[in-house]
Amino acid sequence: MEKMQKEDRTETREVPQNLDAEQALLGALLANNRALEKVGDFLRPEHFAYAPHGKIYAAIVSLIERGHIADPRTLNGYFASDDSLKEVGGAEYLMKLALSSVTIINAADYGRQIFDRYLRRELIDIGYNIVNDAFEIKLDSDAMDQIGKAEKDLFDLSTKGQVEGGLTGFSNALREAIETIEKAKRSPDGISGISTGMKSIDKRMGGLHPSDLIVLAGRPGMGKTALATCIAYNAAYDFAKENQKGEGPKKGVAFFSLEMSSQQLAARVLSTQSHIDSEAMRNGLISEADFERLAGAVAEMNNLPLYVDDTPGLSVSAIRTRARRMKRDKEKGLGLIVIDYLQLIDTEDTKNRDNRVLALSEVTRSLKILAKELDVPVIALSQLSRKVEDREDKKPMLSDLRESGSIEQDADVVWFVFREIYYLDRAEPVIRQKESQDDFNKRVIKWQQDKQAKENIAELIIAKQRHGSTGSVDLYFNGRFTEFGDLLKE
Numbered sequence: 001m002e003k004m005q006k007e008d009r010t011e012t013r014e015v016p017q018n019l020d021a022e023q024a025l026l027g028a029l030l031a032n033n034r035a036l037e038k039v040g041d042f043l044r045p046e047h048f049a050y051a052p053h054g055k056i057y058a059a060i061v062s063l064i065e066r067g068h069i070a071d072p073r074t075l076n077g078y079f080a081s082d083d084s085l086k087e088v089g090g091a092e093y094l095m096k097l098a099l100s101s102v103t104i105i106n107a108a109d110y111g112r113q114i115f116d117r118y119l120r121r122e123l124i125d126i127g128y129n130i131v132n133d134a135f136e137i138k139l140d141s142d143a144m145d146q147i148g149k150a151e152k153d154l155f156d157l158s159t160k161g162q163v164e165g166g167l168t169g170f171s172n173a174l175r176e177a178i179e180t181i182e183k184a185k186r187s188p189d190g191i192s193g194i195s196t197g198m199k200s201i202d203k204r205m206g207g208l209h210p211s212d213l214i215v216l217a218g219r220p221g222m223g224k225t226a227l228a229t230c231i232a233y234n235a236a237y238d239f240a241k242e243n244q245k246g247e248g249p250k251k252g253v254a255f256f257s258l259e260m261s262s263q264q265l266a267a268r269v270l271s272t273q274s275h276i277d278s279e280a281m282r283n284g285l286i287s288e289a290d291f292e293r294l295a296g297a298v299a300e301m302n303n304l305p306l307y308v309d310d311t312p313g314l315s316v317s318a319i320r321t322r323a324r325r326m327k328r329d330k331e332k333g334l335g336l337i338v339i340d341y342l343q344l345i346d347t348e349d350t351k352n353r354d355n356r357v358l359a360l361s362e363v364t365r366s367l368k369i370l371a372k373e374l375d376v377p378v379i380a381l382s383q384l385s386r387k388v389e390d391r392e393d394k395k396p397m398l399s400d401l402r403e404s405g406s407i408e409q410d411a412d413v414v415w416f417v418f419r420e421i422y423y424l425d426r427a428e429p430v431i432r433q434k435e436s437q438d439d440f441n442k443r444v445i446k447w448q449q450d451k452q453a454k455e456n457i458a459e460l461i462i463a464k465q466r467h468g469s470t471g472s473v474d475l476y477f478n479g480r481f482t483e484f485g486d487l488l489k490e
Contacts, residue, residue, distance in 0.1 A: 016120035017049035018113050023097055025110040026053060029060050030098040033070055036061065039111030047118040056094070072098050119157065126153045151321045158324075194336060194377060197234025200473045200486050204462060205413070208235070208336065208377040212412040212466075213368040215342070217382040217401060219389070222417045223458060224381050225260065225340055226268065226482040227475075231379065232338045233269055236306035239335055243305060251335030252305030254326055256319055258344035262308040272483045273297045279480075305332065315346040316366040327374055334376055339367070341381035342407070361406035368410045382407060384416075394423050398463050414464040419477060421454045457487065 028035045040061065048054035059078050063070040072094040079090075130150050134143075193207025208214065208231075218224040232253045239251040257265050271278035274297040276290050286294070309322060319339065327334040339345070347359035364380075371378040384400045396416040401407045408414060429443045458477040462470050476487045 015049070015124070016117045018117050019050055019053075021110040021113040022048050022050060022053045025107060025114065026056055026060070027097045027099070028107045028110070029057070030071055030075070030094070033060075033064050035107040036064055038108040043111045043115060047115050049114075049117060049121070056097070122157050126150070126157065129153070148318060152317050194235050195238055196231045197237070198230075198475065198484065198486050200475065201460060204471065204473055205465070205468065208379070209412075209467070210375045210377060211372045212377045213364070213371045213410060214377060214379045214413040214415065215364075215382050215401075215407055215411040216379055216415045216417065217384050217396065217407075218417040219384050219396070221422055222419055223477060223479075223482070223484070224417050226272075226477075227417055227458075227460075227484050228338050228340060228379055228381055229255075229265060229268055229482070230272065230484045232306060232336065233272070233304070235336045236304045239305050239333075240303065243333075250305070250330065250333035252307055252326065252332045253336045253338065254323055254334060255306065255308045256314060256322075256337070256339045257308055257310045258312060258314060259340055260310065262310040265308055265310070268482050269301065270294060270297055271481050273301065275481055275483075277480050278482055307332065313344070313346040316363055316370070319345070320366070320370050323370065323374060327376075334374060336376055337370070337374075337378045339378065339380045341383065343383050361410075364407050364410040368412075394418070394420070395459075395461065396463075408464065411464060412466040413462070416461040416463055418459045418461055419454075419457070420459070421451060421457070424451045424454060458484065 025035075025039070043057070045054035045058040045061075048057060056075065059075055060070040063074060063078065068074060072091065075094050076091040130146070133146050133149070191202045191205075191207035193205070193209040195202050195207050196205070216224050216228055232255050236253045239253065242248070243250045255265070260268075267281060268278065270276070271281055274290075274293045276286060276294060280286050280290075281294075307326065311318075319337075323334060323337055326332050342360065342363060345363050347356075347363060367378055367380055382401060384396050388394055388396055388400050395418055398408045398414060401414070424447065427447070429440065429447050431437075431440045456477055458475045460473045460475055462472065464470065474487045476485045477483065
């Protein structure tokens with residue numbers, strides 16, 4: 001207890017602020033209104049430590065935005081009915097600021113100093129809140145909840161701390177476009193993005209592209225998780241080879257599995273890569289030779305940059321925080337995000353949490369922003385509504401996306417995975433009333449032929465592609481090993 005009391009006796013320190021910089025910047029703005037162009041995109045009145053300075057800055061911005069000149073005389077008129085400037089000297093103080101002006105070139109530097117001190121004050125405030133919350137024990141909030149809140153507060157502050165950005169010259173965009181085209185030209189498969197590991201998909205898509213939100217949807221049993229897992233593994237395999245070259249920042253795959261545990265996901269990957277029946281693995285019905293193959297597969301996959309988070313009920317904010325942390329980690333890096341699946345993302349923090357449609361709309365919008373902010377593709381799995389089952393043609397359409405039309409709106413790409421064999425297996429013919437045995441036998445033969453033709457075939461329907469054409473791709477699927485691959489046609 002004595003130790004705690006000693007730790008509590010901290011020195012009184014001055015709050016971070018730079019009043020000289022605030023005065024100099026305001027002076028520059030009053031002397032040359034064009035100085036606002038240097039700071040107006042990131043500096044706000046609340047960033048000033050001295051409240052009257054914040055009011056003066058707000059008034060300057062307001063006048064300039066209305067097309068008026070902001071100088072001591074117009075500002076004095078602006079504050080004529082406001083006593084807030086009297087305490088600092090009124091018109092004389094405004095004149096003093098104008099006389100202490102700096103050049104327009106230095107305005108941006110002073111603006112950044114003011115903003116930096118603001119962030120430091122906010123950090124101190126968050127720190128105090130973290131300490132106070134930790135001391136206050138509540139039944140409905142455990143320590144992990146407080147850690148999550150602290151991470152969210154810090155992330156929200158970090159997003160405020162982006163003073164760079166804004167409009168850039170079209171020449172920069174042209175250069176980046178040429179670099180992308182050159183990459184596709186150099187690639188033996190002609191792709192500019194991240195390979196899915198399946199040439200038939202890559203040929204239609206050009207790979208997975210940074211900042212794209214890709215929604216992979218399907219009814220239960222279609223294999224959407226298996227396909228997402230295969231793509232994640234293939235991307236991680238390619239990233240591992242790139243990372244070894246050391247030519248750029250490291251990249252990894254972040255797989256947020258809100259439905260399956262990380263152990264179940266790893267078992268699926270093991271089954272796919274070792275070609276050992278997943279059910280036999282679960283039941284322990286494997287031979288010594290199979291076990292040796294498993295051990296070999298584990299050794300090969302041990303160093304893959306594939307990272308799984310199976311925390312249930314994650315919010316978009318938590319996913320964003322963890323993804324940003326991984327992107328900043330030089331030993332891991334981030335190249336692809338996979339989320340399984342949309343409808344399990346916690347929407348508790350959204351304004352519209354009582355309305356599932358509006359809540360899910362907020363989730364998809366946030367995921368698109370996340371993809372653009374981190375400049376990586378985001379694959380988000382989604383359920384389809386049951387109305388698919390009521391149609392004779394079971395192939396999904398965009399209108400089948402469950403609970404939200406905004407999924408179609410926010411996504412850059414929408415994929416549907418469809419396996420006709422799933423429905424054929426459940427449509428075994430039964431003899432009809434007054435049907436002859438011959439007619440029944442013909443229907444059985446036709447059913448068996450259809451099944452044989454669709455065995456091990458899955459269809460990836462590209463229902464939306466913002467940067468290219470729509471259509472479909474036939475893929476190979478082996479349910480025993482939850483394996484997707486290219487379909488080798490004779």
